[in-house]
Amino acid sequence: MSKSLLFHFPLLLFPIVVAIANATAAPPVVLQFKEAPEFYNSPDCPLIIDKDHESGSDGEPSILCSDRALHVSMTLDTAYIRGTMAAILSVLQHSSCPQNIAFHFVASANASLLRATVSSSFPYLNFHVYPFDDTSVSRLISTSIRSALDCPLNYARSYLANLLPPCVNRVVYLDSDLVLVDDIAKLAATQLGDNSVLAAPEYCNANFTSYLTPSFWSNPSLSLTFANRKACYFNTGVMVIDLDRWREGDYTTKIEEWMEFQKRMRIYELGSLPPFLLVFAGNIAPVDHRWNQHGLGGDNFRGLCRDLHRGPVSLLHWSGKGKPWARLDANRPCPLDALWAPYDLLRWQTPFALDS
Ligand SMILES: *[C@@H]1O[C@H](CO)[C@@H](O)[C@H](O)[C@H]1NC(C)=O
Ligand SMILES: *[C@@H]1O[C@H](CO)[C@@H](O)[C@H](O)[C@H]1NC(C)=O
Numbered sequence: 084m085s086k087s088l089l090f091h092f093p094l095l096l097f098p099i100v101v102a103i104a105n106a107t108a109a110p111p112v113v114l115q116f117k118e119a120p121e122f123y124n125s126p127d128c129p130l131i132i133d134k135d136h137e138s139g140s141d142g143e144p145s146i147l148c149s150d151r152a153l154h155v156s157m158t159l160d161t162a163y164i165r166g167t168m169a170a171i172l173s174v175l176q177h178s179s180c181p182q183n184i185a186f187h188f189v190a191s192a193n194a195s196l197l198r199a200t201v202s203s204s205f206p207y208l209n210f211h212v213y214p215f216d217d218t219s220v221s222r223l224i225s226t227s228i229r230s231a232l233d234c235p236l237n238y239a240r241s242y243l244a245n246l247l248p249p250c251v252n253r254v255v256y257l258d259s260d261l262v263l264v265d266d267i268a269k270l271a272a273t274q275l276g277d278n279s280v281l282a283a284p285e286y287c288n289a290n291f292t293s294y295l296t297p298s299f300w301s302n303p304s305l306s307l308t309f310a311n312r313k314a315c316y317f318n319t320g321v322m323v324i325d326l327d328r329w330r331e332g333d334y335t336t337k338i339e340e341w342m343e344f345q346k347r348m349r350i351y352e353l354g355s356l357p358p359f360l361l362v363f364a365g366n367i368a369p370v371d372h373r374w375n376q377h378g379l380g381g382d383n384f385r386g387l388c389r390d391l392h393r394g395p396v397s398l399l400h401w402s403g404k405g406k407p408w409a410r411l412d413a414n415r416p417c418p419l420d421a422l423w424a425p426y427d428l429l430r431w432q433t434p435f436a437l438d439s
Pocket of ligand 1: 160161162191192193
């Protein structure tokens with residue numbers, strides 16, 4: 084393929100096939116993705132010297148371990164791969180130093196297929212895929228709350244400090260159902276102050292009480308958890324995490340202890356969020372709300388569309404049941420889904436199983 088053709092048709096090359104089985108156990112759908120264009124640093128970006136790919140024993144670029152790189156972590160699975168691809172594209176497209184971004188993906192299954200999918204659409208991406216053993220966390224998920232939406236990989240964000248190498252000391256964690264429309268460097272530069280382990284947009288008008296059960300609040304030794312803390316709700320889909328402080332404080336164990344407790348006494352209804360609130364709410368560093376315009380998923384079932392919250396927008400997050408790709412496919416998009424569509428790298432998908 085000639086260089087000029089690459090330049091003119093960067094989105095049409097080397098698709099790969101992924102079989103996905105969705106939560107309703109429908110036949111697998113085959114997805115093919117386009118290749119994204121290459122993105123380049125602007126001249127004033129810090130130079131990260133890649134000493135002949137020295138650090139990675141398997142020839143991976145040393146930027147994955149550099150403290151001058153901007154580290155981003157996301158999960159990878161077949162059900163959300165289309166969202167993840169769009170999120171990656173949006174991060175690169177709005178970054179002034181895209182070549183200085185290192186992606187750390189966590190996958191619990193099909194890791195080699197997912198790795199191949201990412202590198203075929205983003206051949207220049209600095210990334211590594213970390214295997215996540217979801218049997219260890221499955222043991223901790225109380226069966227009563229487990230559902231299709233509450234898969235073990237949702238809990239991977241609690242294990243980043245262990246999964247990512249010790250040389251990575253700060254990471255931006257992102258969910259797969261979002262796109263950025265601003266430079267991620269601004270989010271990554273959030274000051275964590277002297278004590279905070281993580282930063283996220285806080286919502287102090289939300290009813291914090293409702294995230295934990297009445298049995299939690301009526302038990303004095305439990306509700307004391309929030310004594311001297313001005314606890315506010317935050318969404319765990321966008322977080323800046325100081326991994327060094329996390330490791331020092333062993334916060335993974337603190338989260339697991341609440342999950343163990345939940346198995347004995349029901350203290351919350353939702354899945355991976357409440358343990359984060361129990362450990363961190365009231366002690367996080369605030370981030371401007373523009374960095375998580377969440378809830379845009381609304382509710383697929385009732386066909387509810389959400390509007391943006393007031394104020395500027397740097398990140399759009401389709402949290403909630405509805406996902407923009409599903410609504411676009413069904414020809415029933417919400418108005419804001421049009422803002423996700425430009426990042427969709429899907430080239431082609433079968434409407435039926437190929438092997439049936
Ligand atoms: C792995 O891929 C197979 C088919 O390719 C799919 O049925 C299965 O659900 C995938 N597993 C996960 C956890 O994504
Ligand atoms: C907050 O939520 C709790 C539990 O769901 C409820 O009892 C309480 O009335 C709510 N408070 C407000 C101000 O809405």
